[in-house]
Amino acid sequence: MVIRSLVMGFAALVLLVRAAPAGAVELADGKLNVSGFGRWVYGDSDGNAYHVARDEPKADTMVVNLNVFARPYERLALAAQFYWEPSRANVDWAFAEWRFADALRFRAGQVKLPFGAYWEVKDVGTLRPFTGMPLSVYSYADLAAESYYGLGVNGSLPPFGPIELSYDAYAGTMWVESTDRFRAAPAAPAAGTVQLATPSQAAQTINTRVDQTYGGRLTAALAPLGLTLRLSGYRGEVAELQQSQGAPAGTAFYAYGVSVAYLGEHVEVRSEAFRKSEGEGPSRQEIETAYVEAAVRFLEHWQLAGRAEAAHYDLASPALANLPSSLRRHEELAAGLNYWFNSDFVLKLSHHWVNGNRFAVPEYAWNAATTNGTAAPPTDPPDIAYEARTRALIFSAQFSF
């Protein structure tokens, strides 16, 4: 099985090498532009499932996104992004933008959320030094939704000397997806499956609809491609739905943070810190998370990278008082070595040292998260106590065109 996966992965890699690095497809004198990005990954861990790494090495994860941008008229832009992997396909976002001026552009539709430094491009592997972004910020950590449904404005102001200011503001609804092990009770098990009994074992994907959301982001850049400071945040209210949600209806749901990035020719440094809160009283949950990431290019094509990340989850519910503390914690150190064929095609190898079980869990619990609380019975009864420490090795080929 592993050999078959490796062969499939190698075949995909060969295809990538042959295909890359073509430029975007430009039609009608630039009025229509088709771009895309994708990845193939291989992951191995010493026990827990973490990101794409598994105890049994996994090498068959292939993801491709297609991005279409049209400007039929000078002031009008239409943009959409489509997502594909073997198990599903989806529309990431689709919106229309009308440009009144550089300082005022109006957007409507399902719009990529302007939040943090990389929320809009968090799946694009050629824009970062590691295979994945920090999980406590950019993954299924429910910090924010991938996009909002509603209206927004954005623009850039004339430069003040070397400083350029731009802004985003929006209002609407968003669906925040979270996969965790400490909130809602698992769904009824299907025949032939087991229900994982305790909060420390059970998990499911929770979709929380946040209505009356409003938010924004302010960006100050010292140069178009250099040092950037961003402040971003939003606030909304949990909607009343029939289905299980993370927090009671009508309670507040908000997040805010600061992002700093320096992107030089040879050196890249990024750091972000966020705080998020949802619910009130016993249902209140708070997240505090931060990371710093640095990368250095050498010998033209090579890059060394390092990252430190820490996140803490504060749960007010007395029912969760006895939850193992490791489930509320994620600490990670990572080191990586990359080979960039060019800026559109890269091979990445990274090693991750993880402390905590917020994102690193036994595989049966990981599977439970993707089957809404049910999973095939483990061959051997799993140990109730999680192993808090995980080491993982991740290799990937990532490309864009």
Add this chain to the structure above:
Amino acid sequence: MPALQKALLAALVTALPLLASADEAFVVVAHPAVQVERLTRAELSRLFLKRDTRWPDGQGVLVVEPADPELRKAFAARVHGKSLGALRSYWNQMIFGGHDVPPVEKPSDEAVVAYVREHPGAVGYASPSAATGRLRLLSVEKP
């Protein structure tokens, strides 16, 4: 004016454009209707990064680039102060963030010149030897 002085003056007048073009790897051309004669490098950079999309008179800016990698490399270094790779990363951020797409690309100097001639508000660059015809040649100053 003595003959020697005339000859020296004529030689100087003839040599000046050559000296100027020897320093530049490209010329910046705009549609004749564009009411701008000179730009700073920072202003030109903002146009080609699509951060400014209108001329001072309100006309929309259309930017076009040649495909020649050496020419693009020289333009990226002198105008943006960046390598082609860093510029590509900037455009990936813009494309996949749903903000905008890179300038229109043309296969030759002749195609760049033709595009600029046919599109009011257009601005592009080409090699110094390109036949720019009646296009407006923009002088580029340091910021």
